Amino acid sequence: MSEHAPEIESILKTVEADVDAADGQKPDRHFIPTRHFCTLDDTLDSRAELQDIRRHIHQHPELAFNEIHTAELVASRLEGWGYEVTRGVGGTGVVGTLRHGTSRRSVGIRADMDALPIHERSGLPYASVHEGKMHACGHDGHTTVLLGAARQLARTRHFDGTIHLIFQPAEEIGSGGGAERMLADGLFERFPCDAIFGLHNHPGVAAGTFMFRAGPFMAACDTVAITIRGKGGHAARPHQSIDPILVAGSLVMALQSVVARNVDPNETAVVTIGTLHAGHAPNVIPDSARMEISVRSFSAEVRASMEARIRQLATAHAEGYGATVEIDYVRGYPVLVNSERETAFAQQVAEELVGAERTVGNFHRIAGSEDFAYFLQQRPGCFVRMGNGANQPLLHNAGYDFNDENLTVGAAYWTRLAERYLSDEF
Structure with missing residues (x-):
């Protein structure tokens, strides 16, 4: 941060002068409207911690609406980082809220937590200890990536507004799943979001590659x-x-x-x-x-x-x-429809973070389904795909594993997206 100190100090003095002239009020000195948005290097120091979290969740999978241990792990981590935490949203869902600055704008980012009723045959040292249950779709990784972003956002606070981190249960069960239950529990009334974003890993594409499509994206x-x-x-x-x-x-x-x-x-x-x-x-x-x-x-x-x-x-x-x-x-789940403006924004954030060569626009439609579609029926937003490795096992396969190379990349992406969305540049 030392290289940005003169710029930050200059901006802060300007803001103070403007506010003093308006009403004599001093701004919150903890809020610094810096132009430094998260980079890949900024989250590297959390890699070991995130890997430990992800592999612990992988080893202890829980099925839909039974994510008791996972939800408590998420909630305790968020509380330790200074988030306002709400448990039991839509059953076993958790929402972590972080406010900073004076803006009334807000953004939501969602991760799913549930596992599948599949017996794991990966042979990994951290394979599931629960017979007939495994994280065969990468929700252990999605949850950990969002926790990584939560940690980074809490320690830097380079945003102005409110962030709601939504950890959803029961994505895998079809009709009556976690998204519907959270919405029925007043998710957007209790935690207002101007836009909502989500992510899913995508085997068959190089790790750390981001894919986007506006309009109908998943079936x-x-x-x-x-x-x-x-x-x-x-x-x-x-x-x-x-x-x-x-x-x-x-x-x-x-x-x-x-x-x-x-x-x-x-x-x-x-x-x-x-x-x-x-x-x-x-x-x-x-x-x-x-x-x-x-x-x-x-x-x-x-x-x-x-x-x-x-x-x-x-x-x-x-x-x-x-x-x-x-x-x-x-x-079952409706068509997942990404809104134009938020998809263009999410793609721009990826290009800034990993470069245009690791960003794919207008990605092909995916015949798989996703209950994030219910959120997009009520708020504008974008569901993103992130490559899990070109030669990795497919989703819902007994040999599948989330690619840990994505942990800090995904955390940096969500951090930068939240910072950029809650800035005057969006």
Whole structure:
């Protein structure tokens, strides 16, 4: 900071003179409107601490709405750094608030905390100690990156306004997850945010690379359960039965026409039959068959048309064979839509921090889903992707691990973004 001392002192004197002339009030001397925004070097001294935190969280994964230990670790760290901490938001969520200066502007940054019901097979020395649970999506890293930013922001306070750091539970469970619960608990009423930002790691891209896309970025995700009711009987006398497996097989093929023949080729959509269960013996025609489908889309119009077409196909196929059908169509996360201005700003911050060569604009759409979309329905903002390594295991894989190279880079990014957003240059 020594190289900036003359500049800071000059700015402070100017501010004091302006305020003195206005009303004789002295400004808060702890608030220095410096132009020094966080760099990659500024967070390097926290690398060992952040790595220890991340690996501890990785070793002790907790599933949705059971993030008791993780939430307390987060809350205690934030309190130790001087944050006003609110526990139990939307269940096990934590919000850390830091105010500085006089501006009424505010910004929110969110990280998710929950793990997945997957048995870890990474072989790492800090692998999960809880059988059947692991951080296979990197939420341990997302949480730690935001803690790293919390530490840096608290010790430098190079911003003017209010920062709300949102540690969310239950991102992985689909409908009724942590974002919805936090919003229902009055998140933005209790912790007002002019804009909201979030981040997810992205295997297959070099670590420390940031990817952005304005507009629809991640897909809406709906889940459909279709139960076909037929008439069971002996395998040797199929004419006396109504075979639900035959109906299901025909329907599987027909459902592939939904995207191929009912969705505009300029749009993106996915229909995947993930499960199909029927029968228990080779010489028995069962009474029923059940399939479960994942449906993904990037616009409200396509989403509605796909639901209508799937319902029509399932009903018509069942009736055509003399069977009946029960359809349970559950709408999950909505399309994640990044706002134009905040996305351009978030990309600019990345370019300042890591350079244009490690920043990708107009990144391709991602068919995965994310409940951060609910936050973006209520506030402008941007969801960012950060490369986790070109040759790293994929998300939701039993061998996955968050790349620790990203810890200080991500912390510096969130710090700089908050500083820049809460400055007169935004």
